[in-house]
Amino acid sequence: MRCCHICKLPGRVMGIRVLRLSLVVILVLLLVAGALTALLPSVKEDKMLMLRREIKSQGKSTMDSFTLIMQTYNRTDLLLKLLNHYQAVPNLHKVIVVWNNIGEKAPDELWNSLGPHPIPVIFKQQTANRMRNRLQVFPELETIAVLMVDDDTLISTPDLVFAFSVWQQFPDQIVGFVPRKHVSTSSGIYSYGSFEMQAPGSGNGDQYSMVLIGASFFNSKYLELFQRQPAAVHALIDDTQNCDDIAMNFIIAKHIGKTSGIFVKPVNMDNLEKETNSGYSGMWHRAEHALQRSYCINKLVNIYDSMPLKYSNIMISQFGFPYANYKRKI
Amino acid sequence: MRCCHICKLPGRVMGIRVLRLSLVVILVLLLVAGALTALLPSVKEDKMLMLRREIKSQGKSTMDSFTLIMQTYNRTDLLLKLLNHYQAVPNLHKVIVVWNNIGEKAPDELWNSLGPHPIPVIFKQQTANRMRNRLQVFPELETIAVLMVDDDTLISTPDLVFAFSVWQQFPDQIVGFVPRKHVSTSSGIYSYGSFEMQAPGSGNGDQYSMVLIGASFFNSKYLELFQRQPAAVHALIDDTQNCDDIAMNFIIAKHIGKTSGIFVKPVNMDNLEKETNSGYSGMWHRAEHALQRSYCINKLVNIYDSMPLKYSNIMISQFGFPYANYKRKI
Numbered sequence: 001m002r003c004c005h006i007c008k009l010p011g012r013v014m015g016i017r018v019l020r021l022s023l024v025v026i027l028v029l030l031l032v033a034g035a036l037t038a039l040l041p042s043v044k045e046d047k048m049l050m051l052r053r054e055i056k057s058q059g060k061s062t063m064d065s066f067t068l069i070m071q072t073y074n075r076t077d078l079l080l081k082l083l084n085h086y087q088a089v090p091n092l093h094k095v096i097v098v099w100n101n102i103g104e105k106a107p108d109e110l111w112n113s114l115g116p117h118p119i120p121v122i123f124k125q126q127t128a129n130r131m132r133n134r135l136q137v138f139p140e141l142e143t144i145a146v147l148m149v150d151d152d153t154l155i156s157t158p159d160l161v162f163a164f165s166v167w168q169q170f171p172d173q174i175v176g177f178v179p180r181k182h183v184s185t186s187s188g189i190y191s192y193g194s195f196e197m198q199a200p201g202s203g204n205g206d207q208y209s210m211v212l213i214g215a216s217f218f219n220s221k222y223l224e225l226f227q228r229q230p231a232a233v234h235a236l237i238d239d240t241q242n243c244d245d246i247a248m249n250f251i252i253a254k255h256i257g258k259t260s261g262i263f264v265k266p267v268n269m270d271n272l273e274k275e276t277n278s279g280y281s282g283m284w285h286r287a288e289h290a291l292q293r294s295y296c297i298n299k300l301v302n303i304y305d306s307m308p309l310k311y312s313n314i315m316i317s318q319f320g321f322p323y324a325n326y327k328r329k330i
Numbered sequence: 331m332r333c334c335h336i337c338k339l340p341g342r343v344m345g346i347r348v349l350r351l352s353l354v355v356i357l358v359l360l361l362v363a364g365a366l367t368a369l370l371p372s373v374k375e376d377k378m379l380m381l382r383r384e385i386k387s388q389g390k391s392t393m394d395s396f397t398l399i400m401q402t403y404n405r406t407d408l409l410l411k412l413l414n415h416y417q418a419v420p421n422l423h424k425v426i427v428v429w430n431n432i433g434e435k436a437p438d439e440l441w442n443s444l445g446p447h448p449i450p451v452i453f454k455q456q457t458a459n460r461m462r463n464r465l466q467v468f469p470e471l472e473t474i475a476v477l478m479v480d481d482d483t484l485i486s487t488p489d490l491v492f493a494f495s496v497w498q499q500f501p502d503q504i505v506g507f508v509p510r511k512h513v514s515t516s517s518g519i520y521s522y523g524s525f526e527m528q529a530p531g532s533g534n535g536d537q538y539s540m541v542l543i544g545a546s547f548f549n550s551k552y553l554e555l556f557q558r559q560p561a562a563v564h565a566l567i568d569d570t571q572n573c574d575d576i577a578m579n580f581i582i583a584k585h586i587g588k589t590s591g592i593f594v595k596p597v598n599m600d601n602l603e604k605e606t607n608s609g610y611s612g613m614w615h616r617a618e619h620a621l622q623r624s625y626c627i628n629k630l631v632n633i634y635d636s637m638p639l640k641y642s643n644i645m646i647s648q649f650g651f652p653y654a655n656y657k658r659k660i
Contacts, residue, residue: 021354028355032362158534166644179649179656195654204488206650263649265656313649314496315656319509319593319642320536324525326509326595326645 063168065091066145066217071098071134074280076107078272079151083111086149087118089160093143095121098136100129131283132237132244135226143220144171150214152282156268162318163264167217174252174261176216177269179208182297182309190301192246192293200311207311210249211261215269218252225251232303236296242283243296250300254308264316393498395421396475396547401428401464404610406437408602409481413441416479417448419490423473425451428466430459461613462567462574465556473550474501480544482612486598492648493594497547504582504591506546507599509538512627512639520631522576522623530641537641540579541591545599548582555581562633566626572613573626580630584638594646 068086072079079097087095099106106123122140126133134148145167149155155177167175182190183197191197199206229251237244253260273282283289301307319326398416402409409427417425429436436453452470456463464478475497479485485507497505512520513527521527529536559581567574583590603612613619631637649656 021351024351025354025358028358029362032359161533162535162643169644195650195657199650203491204651205492205648205653206656208649263656265647313492313651314499315647315649317595317645317647318535319538319645320525320529321534321643323535326536326593327525 063144063171065093065143066147066164067093067141067143067220068095068147068149069098069134069138069141070095070149070151071100071131072151073100073129075151075273075276075278076101077278078276080107080110081272081275082149082151082154083121085154085157087121089157091161091164092119092147094119094140096138096140097121097123098134099123099125100133102126102129130238131241132226132234135223135244135248137223137227141220141223145217146220146223147217148213148215152271152273152276153215154270154272155215155266158318158321159264159266159268162321164217166262166264166316170262171219172252172256173259174211174213174216174218174249175264176211176213176218176261177264177266178212178215179261179263180210180212181206181208181311182210182307190294190297190307192290192297205313207313208261208263209253209259209309209311210246211263213245213248215266216261218248222248222252222255225255230303233300236299236303240292240296242289242292243300246293246296247300250304250308253310254304254306259310259312262312262314262316267318267322393474393501395423395473396477396494397423397471397473397550398425398477398479399428399464399468399471400425400479400481401430401461402481403430403459405481405603405606405608406431407608408606410437410440411602411605412479412481412484413451415484415487417451419487421491421494422449422477424449424470426468426470427451427453428464429453429455430463432456432459460568461571462556462564465553465574465578467553467557471550471553475547476550476553477547478543478545482601482603482606483545484600484602485545485596488648488651489594489596489598492651494547496592496594496646500592501549502582502586503589504541504543504546504548504579505594506541506543506548506591507594507596508542508545509591509593510540510542511536511538511641512540512637520624520627520637522620522627535643537643538591538593539583539589539639539641540576541593543575543578545596546591548578552578552582552585555585560633563630566629566633570622570626572619572622573630576623576626577630580634580638583640584634584636589640589642592642592644592646597648597652 068089070079070082070086083095083097086092097106106125108123111117111121111123124138124140145164147160147164159177163175163177167173180192180194181197181200182192183200184190195206201207226248229247233247233251237247249260286292317325398419400409400412400416413425413427416422427436436455438453441447441451441453454468454470475494477490477494489507493505493507497503510522510524511527511530512522513530514520525536531537556578559577563577563581567577579590616622647655
């Protein structure tokens with residue numbers, strides 16, 4: 001039998017067949033590689049490794065320093081006194097002052113006239129007086145760690161240095177000085193409170209389920225996480241001019257699947273609100289403040305359709321500071 | 331042109347070609363899958379996941395209970411008093427008494443005559459009075475967690491319950507009540523000590539680098555790890571009848587690459603040695619005891635050709651126990 005013209009050209013035909021085969025093999029390899037990559041288990045990586053990657057992606061350089069974010073309203077005398085203290089804290093990279101005094105110029109000129117200063121301080125003029133202004137993703141923020149402090153709170157340097165070292169060991173949690181908790185009631189309605197409230201659980205002692213952000217270190221990525229939350233959360237905070245810290249604890253607990261914060265017992269932390277000449281005494285003095293915070297917890301449970309807060313009874317102190325604070329009283 | 335017979339039977343030829351092609355594809359897929367599996371990065375898994383796997387491999391059932399291992403020599407009156415206390419501690423699975431009184435029968439009969447008891451207590455008669463007898467891999471040990479306590483140490487139940495809950499959160503570290511440290515000197519020779527010694531580092535407060543095992547929780551896998559150490563380590567402990575705890579801290583710090591232990595401040599822990607009628611007052615009263623421990627540190631550095639101990643200043647207490655222990659003294 002006589003083969004066709006093509007059959008009689010074995011070399012070229014073989015070449016074409018090999019070429020076709022190779023193309024098929026390559027295509028298959030690519031498909032398999034793609035499928036396997038998609039199927040690979042999500043690796044729960046070392047926290048430090050994850051953070052280093054975030055460093056590269058965010059352009060943040062280091063875990064070794066932090067940025068103070070301080071929101072202020074109508075207490076410029078306290079603000080300036082506190083800035084004199086905080087600007088000298090070790091490992092501080094920069095201060096961002098969130099200036100909620102709408103219509104009033106921030107004291108840049110005064111600040112500069114009293115320079116030089118150890119680190120840069122940026123006054124961010126806001127367009128509306130909102131509690132959640134301090135949770136923006138500030139472009140000036142260059143560190144992974146944020147130190148957030150209320151504008152009437154004086155935290156001693158040893159407390160800050162120690163708490164920052166604790167945050168470096170637990171960078172996915174809020175490490176701070178003010179613990180609070182939620183309590184359940186038989187009706188399923190939650191209440192917000194502190195030590196005066198019923199301790200949850202059946203064991204000894206008390207528990208906390210939130211660490212307030214107004215005296216704490218936390219990871220700056222949580223600012224982005226906050227911005228990505230449902231509009232209802234932002235609206236709740238705007239309506240109450242409250243609860244941004246409760247919301248942050250919800251968000252973080254939900255995100256990491258464990259307790260949102262670690263409480264570090266402060267050795268020397270003061271509230272200076274009585275020392276202001278502004279006549280303004282802070283949001284927590286409003287009659288409805290505490291009730292609002294219980295209200296917020298129930299609203300947030302509703303928005304997230306879950307109660308993500310988890311209890312903890314871990315209290316951290318600095319070994320040997322104050323001197324011999326670990327000695328037994330035998 | 332006329333094609334050959336084979337060309338004219340497109341169905342069968344196509345079939346053979348498709349078959350060949352399929353075989354090649356399958357072969358390639360298998361090779362790629364094999365190669366990718368070999369190349370997959372080693373997943374640093376969740377600690378709990380790793381422990382659950384160990385559970386299966388070791389036959390250990392749970393992280394929810396612990397085994398008390400108490401070594402005893404010549405203080406049976408204290409031992410029995412302590413057993414009355416410890417046998418009732420929540421989450422205790424079993425007690426293993428390491429009976430170092432060679433030639434003297436363990437008090438099994440007395441113990442049984444005073445039953446029933448809440449949990450099993452096993453008296454393990456030893457053949458030689460060795461300090462490191464308590465670090466054997468006891469076949470009776472069924473839990474992941476070990477509570478190791480010296481036979482003159484009374485730790486209150488609230489302290490134990492809390493420290494166990496802390497261990498469950500840090501299962502790869504020794505969680506205990508007695509912190510110690512090593513100090514470097516300019517000669518490179520190390521010394522062993524406690525709070526009376528120079529605090530390492532330049533910051534505030536003190537640091538510890540060891541948590542003594544004689545009042546602590548730790549992972550039972552470390553018993554196996556201890557047994558696998560160089561003979562020189564075992565010989566050092568046998569020669570000094572000391573330093574098993576220092577060795578354990580070296581071994582664990584080296585193994586996990588971070589500080590070997592976490593200090594939990596005890597609320598109520600007593601040493602009962604003054605209450606014994608045996609006339610025997612414990613190893614640490616020997617004149618050479620403290621010097622031996624410094625000696626051991628330098629020997630171990632020599633054996634391991636490194637100083638793996640790492641400092642920590644984290645002190646953990648139970649939030650709200652004693653009542654309101656977190657309130658600020660403003």
